[in-house]
């Protein structure tokens with residue numbers, strides 16, 4: 001398969017479109033956790049109950065009238081599931097389940113509904129850039145449409161009931177994925193991460209809870225779901241995100257002022273590594289991609305598309321590399337494949353610009 005064809009199938013629109021504030025905010029995610037009031041919760045339900053729940057969710061989704069396609073976990077190969085995890089469309093937990101779990105996806109993959117994960121239903125909306133209000137509006141619209149046909153477990157005092165007590169109330173997790181190289185290089189994240197905790201927010205790595213902040217990418221999300229409305233939770237998050245954006249911008253300006261040539265050198269060394277290396281591990285690739293993306297934002301590099309970071313952080317994960325290669329790859333083979341995929345992808349931009357190749 002050609003790289004162009006592979007990319008057109010692999011890259012979802014929320015990954016490569018420019019949204020508001022996209023020089024720092026890569027994407028926005030809203031997820032709502034919901035359960036049916038009659039069925040036992042996923043941690044304790046029987047196989048039969050799981051099956052009934054999946055059918056009830058399926059019927060409600062169809063009646064809600066959204067053009068979503070269902071992918072049942074039991075019908076997918078391990079590699080296909082891994083790719084869905086790498087694309088942030090399902091969780092690793094859902095991928096492990098081969099019972100009656102499934103995911104309903106929209107064509108451009110901005111909507112994904114997970115069935116029988118930790119809760120009966122998890123509604124997720126992904127948008128490019130900083131679009132908390134828009135993503136919340138979309139998720140609540142889907143939620144209302146499904147609720148017409150699926151009786152949610154809801155308590156007058158507590159709100160929506162969920163498997164994990166930390167989700168009770170709104171069942172909402174609002175999150176923005178931010179690229180923060182300036183704050184990392186100026187060692188300010190060590191101060192910011194504990195500070196945002198005071199506002200009931202948390203910073204996680206690129207693959208959510210427990211993952212590392214590879215490529216200077218952080219997900220900032222709410223921890224508290226109880227005692228505030230959905231609108232207030234997203235408003236509070238937005239307020240903190242706006243401040244982080246302002247701090248990242250001033251960190252970048254300060255770096256350019258104090259060590260412009262060193263920064264430019266770092267960016268171009270990383271660009272050289274990505275453009276010419278033959279073997280590259282994911283950590284090094286993430287670091288170099290972050291530098292190159294910063295170089296694009298600062299105007300040092302002009303012939304590479306801004307979405308390179310979002311796209312390649314996902315497409316150079318093990319599942320995608322193996323899908324592109326068409327079979328199992330050992331770690332060292334993946335490092336070789338990763339290097340060649342990055343070279344080819346950069347080459348696409350350069351030859352568009354110059355009409356020639358030098359790799």
Ligand SMILES: Nc1ncnc2c1ncn2[C@@H]1O[C@H](COP(=O)(O)OP(=O)(O)OP(=O)(O)O)[C@@H](O)[C@H]1O
Nearest residue numbers: 027028029031088173175176177206207208209219
């Ligand atoms: N803004 C975002 N853009 C793209 N993907 C995101 C964003 N925020 C979170 N994700 C992805 O969503 C997935 C789940 O993240 P996370 O573990 O934070 O969420 P969660 O729904 O709260 O899960 P749980 O409640 O089980 O902890 C991860 O793959 C994460 O990378």
